[in-house]
Amino acid sequence: MRFVPINCVKVGSHLGKNLYDSNGRILLRKGTKLNSSLIEKIRQSGFYTIYINDEYSSNEIEDIIKPELKLKTINTLKETFKCIEKEHSSKNINLLKQKKNLIQEKHLNSLNEISKNLVDDISKTKDVLINLIDIKNMDNYTYEHSLSVSILSLVIGIELGLNKNELYNLCIGALLHDIGNAFIPKEILNKEGTLTDEEYRLIREHPLKGYEYLKENYQLTAFAKAIALQHHERIDGSGYPYGLTGDKINKLAKIVAVADVYDAMTSDRPYKKAKSPNEAIEYIMGAAGRYFDFDIARAFVKRVIPYPIGTLVKLSNGEIGVIEEINSNFPLRPKIKVIKQLATTVDMKLIDLLKEPNIVIEGVQYEIPNPSVQHYLKNK
Structure with a gap:
């Protein structure tokens, strides 16, 4: 696959x-x-x-959470955002307050329950390397992104040894980290061209708007609310909304910051094409200690696969192959099934990059340019 x-x-x-x-x-x-x-x-x-x-790979990729839990989470997030957007458009102050209480009681109760299910599901994969590049429908991007960020955040949290209560707070906070986007016009969120200064200012307000919406809710802890407020802060002070530095940023928000950037980078949007997992991981590694907490970035890199099984890659020696197996603790050095064109046939040889220190992966391929190799793989 x-x-x-x-x-x-x-x-x-x-x-x-x-x-x-x-x-x-x-x-x-x-x-x-x-x-x-x-x-x-x-x-x-x-x-x-x-x-x-296709002819290059027919392996299976297991879902990290049950499909029904994924659909339930996305639908609940969608209902929550839609209700907030509808509520926000109302001009009746008393009605606004009633609706807000009703939305928060109904939907946040559901999301709290979903968070417990997600924590229980993902805790079972404690020692598993994670491939979380997933199909996203542009109409559901906000909700699918929020779910992916919560899963990635939990993977990091488990690697860091967080206890169950911390994981629950991390999960619900991650699910709601972009709740402030419900207050931003859709035409700005999905704009294909360059944002104006005013549009960019509105986008940067979403953490504060989300926190303001959640801050009086007694069902959420201060840790979960801090995630909504601080997930765009950076440890060198270059983030927003307040330009916080180092330990002034909540630890759980620092975790979500890494997960949020990774999923955003590896997702297609109307205004940009997705980057490959390895490019996003290299960015996070390069920004560790500057934008992101170093220990959190290191925990992330240990658990997220840069080249999922089935990926077609080009090697530094010019050869092309398919990722066949991930070497635990060395995800950048997988086992690869190399495809070679010989004089009269095609040879497929398994190499282990752990044992080939002079060979590195240069990048992802989506096709093998040699027609005879394509024909051989299709008909073998």
């Missing part, structure tokens, strides 16, 4: 995972053979990248 941009998907590939529309209904089922009209339908439905099975 490979994660491939929709413009690189070839006719004849098979869909690797179910695709859901913005209402949680199955749009296309896993295993569907893709033709040109289906590929265009996927594109028009707001998917920029999908999982496929």
Whole structure:
């Protein structure tokens, strides 16, 4: 299974995972053979990248949480944001207060319960390396992003040895970290062109708006509220809204800051294309100690896979291969099935980068340029 941009998907590939529309209904089922009209339908439905099975890789990638829990979380987040947006458009102050209390009691109760389920599910994967690059529908991006950030945050929290209460606070805070976006006009959040100074100022207000909305809620701890307020702070003081430094930033917010940046970088948006997992991880490693807490960044890098199994990569010696197995504790040095064109046939050899110190991965490939190799793999 490979994660491939929709413009690189070839006719004849098979869909690797179910695709859901913005209402949680199955749009296309896993295993569907893709033709040109289906590929265009996927594109028009707001998917920029999908999982496929093809001649290069047919391995399975296990979901870190149950699909039904994922759908329940996304739908609850969607209902919460939609209700807040509707409430915010009301001009009746008394009605506003009533609606706010009702929304917070109903939806935050549900999200608290979901957080406990997420913590329980992900705690079972304590020693597992995580591949969390996932299919996102542009209509549901905000909610799917919030879920991905909560999962990544929990993975980091578990690696750091946080206790159950800390993990619960981390999870609910991560789920709600972008709640302030409910107060930002959609045309600004999804704008394809460059933001004006005023639009950028409004975007930067979302942590404060989110905190103001949550601050009086007795169901949430101060730690969870701090995540909404501080997830864009950076330890060198270059973040916002207050330019906090070092230990003045809540530890849980520092965790969410790393998860938030990684998922945002590896997700397609109308105004930018996603970066590969290894590029995002390299950025976080490079910013450790400056933007991000060093220990948190190190814990993240230990648990998140830069090159998921099934990824087609180009090596520094010019060869191309498929990631076959991840070496635990050395995710940048996986085992790779190298594909070689010989005089009359194609050879496939497994190499272990732990035993090949002079070879490094240069980048991700989406296609093998040699037609004879393509033909061999398709018909082997």
